Amino acid sequence: MNEYKELSIQGLWKNNPAMVQLLGLCPLLAVTATVINGLGLGIATTLVLIGSNVTVSLVRNFVPNEIRIPIFVMVIAAFVTIVQLLMNAFTFELYQILGIFIPLIVTNCAIIGRAEAYASKNPVNFAAYDGLMMGLGFSIILVVLGAMRELLGYGTLLTGADLLLGAWAENLEIIVFQTESPFLLAILPPGAFLGMGLLIAAKNVIDKQVELRQQQKQEKKVVQRARVTGTDI
Amino acid sequence: MKLTLKSSPHHHNRRDTGQVMRLVIYACIPGIIAQTWYFGFGTLIQVFLAIVTAVVTETIILELRKKNTERVIKDYSAVLAALLLAISIPSFAPWWVIVIGTFFSIAIVKQLYGGLGYNMFNPAMGGYVMLLISFPMQMTSWLPPLSLAEQTHGFIDAVYMVFTGYTSTGFNIEQLRIGVDGVTMATPLDSVKTDLSQGFTLTEAYTNSIFSGIYGQGWAVVSLAYLLGGLMLIKTKVISWHIPGSMILAAVLFSGLFYLVQPDIYASPLFHLMNGSLIIGAFFIATDPVSGATTVKGRVIFGAAIGLWIIIIRVWGGYPDAVAFAVLIMNMAVPLIDYYTQPRTYGHKSS
Numbered sequence: 001m002n003e004y005k006e007l008s009i010q011g012l013w014k015n016n017p018a019m020v021q022l023l024g025l026c027p028l029l030a031v032t033a034t035v036i037n038g039l040g041l042g043i044a045t046t047l048v049l050i051g052s053n054v055t056v057s058l059v060r061n062f063v064p065n066e067i068r069i070p071i072f073v074m075v076i077a078a079f080v081t082i083v084q085l086l087m088n089a090f091t092f093e094l095y096q097i098l099g100i101f102i103p104l105i106v107t108n109c110a111i112i113g114r115a116e117a118y119a120s121k122n123p124v125n126f127a128a129y130d131g132l133m134m135g136l137g138f139s140i141i142l143v144v145l146g147a148m149r150e151l152l153g154y155g156t157l158l159t160g161a162d163l164l165l166g167a168w169a170e171n172l173e174i175i176v177f178q179t180e181s182p183f184l185l186a187i188l189p190p191g192a193f194l195g196m197g198l199l200i201a202a203k204n205v206i207d208k209q210v211e212l213r214q215q216q217k218q219e220k221k222v223v224q225r226a227r228v229t230g231t232d233i
Numbered sequence: 234m235k236l237t238l239k240s241s242p243h244h245h246n247r248r249d250t251g252q253v254m255r256l257v258i259y260a261c262i263p264g265i266i267a268q269t270w271y272f273g274f275g276t277l278i279q280v281f282l283a284i285v286t287a288v289v290t291e292t293i294i295l296e297l298r299k300k301n302t303e304r305v306i307k308d309y310s311a312v313l314a315a316l317l318l319a320i321s322i323p324s325f326a327p328w329w330v331i332v333i334g335t336f337f338s339i340a341i342v343k344q345l346y347g348g349l350g351y352n353m354f355n356p357a358m359g360g361y362v363m364l365l366i367s368f369p370m371q372m373t374s375w376l377p378p379l380s381l382a383e384q385t386h387g388f389i390d391a392v393y394m395v396f397t398g399y400t401s402t403g404f405n406i407e408q409l410r411i412g413v414d415g416v417t418m419a420t421p422l423d424s425v426k427t428d429l430s431q432g433f434t435l436t437e438a439y440t441n442s443i444f445s446g447i448y449g450q451g452w453a454v455v456s457l458a459y460l461l462g463g464l465m466l467i468k469t470k471v472i473s474w475h476i477p478g479s480m481i482l483a484a485v486l487f488s489g490l491f492y493l494v495q496p497d498i499y500a501s502p503l504f505h506l507m508n509g510s511l512i513i514g515a516f517f518i519a520t521d522p523v524s525g526a527t528t529v530k531g532r533v534i535f536g537a538a539i540g541l542w543i544i545i546i547r548v549w550g551g552y553p554d555a556v557a558f559a560v561l562i563m564n565m566a567v568p569l570i571d572y573y574t575q576p577r578t579y580g581h582k583s584s
Binding site for chain 2 (some may be wrong): 112183184185186188190194
């Protein structure tokens, strides 16, 4: 299989950092109260992932094996600082809402994990693409979880889109239903755990269905080969 | 560490699950009558809504899981969980509160963990805590007992109230909560907690019209009615005395300790027993055979710890009552308790 295709499948589905590796759960559960919060953090994480993967891949032949982890962490921290300053400059309100979770991207295991497991062993083009796909996979889950919680909790979608996308996006907000007593559980962290569990369960169901279908295909093949097994003895 | 344990009953029992569950449901009846007598017909409507929701939810999920629906529905466990949740929430809460709560109890707390026998947490209390956290306003709108209420309300009013938020004569929940003295009434536990936090002594707190002596009007009778049902359960050997006994004893001892030290700030053990949901919790909720401890020693520890937690949360915590939280906390400890309290097998020395 083409390496790019393989990387896409790994990042978006088979090895999704949020749903399969369960990495970076802290920001995942803490900030996904709305779609935009999730999207903002997702984009920030993706940028850091791409940057750190590229840099780590570039320096991979010069880094002494014994101190590679501190070096990777410094690279990641540098990129997080860049992203943090950029958000501070261009999306100040979102920067305030996400608060501590932007600097905390440094500690997101998904990033150091990709640096260690992939970028430090592969050429720069693949490493960059891997960072993009892993970041996208993470962002998609952030957005989906944010949508679930925002819909259940506030009855809206895309509240505060202008914080991330500029003033024109104010009209993007969709009010699905209005309620006087919001479903607080969905907005609180326990709701994030429940939502995350449901998402993982849904993924497992889909995987099982796919597996079942493949098995049925393979069973047909086995029947065809049954006639020639005697010749090996 | 292997945490599996052969579950009770280890003795032969002629009752099946359905019969046990039904007996518990029957034992609730005196309490439900008392609750209806003092707090209006809302309770009955909540019970009805809860049971319908529970049976529908359970059926749908069992169909999805391709289980034998008819057999499982007939064990009445879903009905019992729904009933316990319905009598725990304020009688005039809007209909969607109990529907959401029951759905959560059955679908998430019970069936997602694998159904009856596999649920780690008490379904009724899981649903209750979810509701309390999600809808604090609806879940704390308790009515004063009818004898103290400024507005009387009948069955029709209860139906209107639950489904529309207004009685047939147009009163809303806040107006119904006003007592004879023209002040919104809280539950006995809530009113004492508020008064204490404002620097009043207990003697002053007891002058609130909801009290007669140290007992909340109506609340004490409801507790006694559930006590009667609970004793019936012990008499018919549906539950053992270990959990309710140790739970009540621990609560009495612990609150008695406080009471002895400073009777003006810490309420007496009798106050803790008769107001709030300690009795119903001890006999009907903590005794859930699935999510509670199974060994004899374990049951004593389990019950005592719940009693302890209730007093801790009532005295220092943010919530006036604590049975649901206490039960859920100890549900988490059950595997550990059962692991360390395995009875000695005959012929083996105690380790």
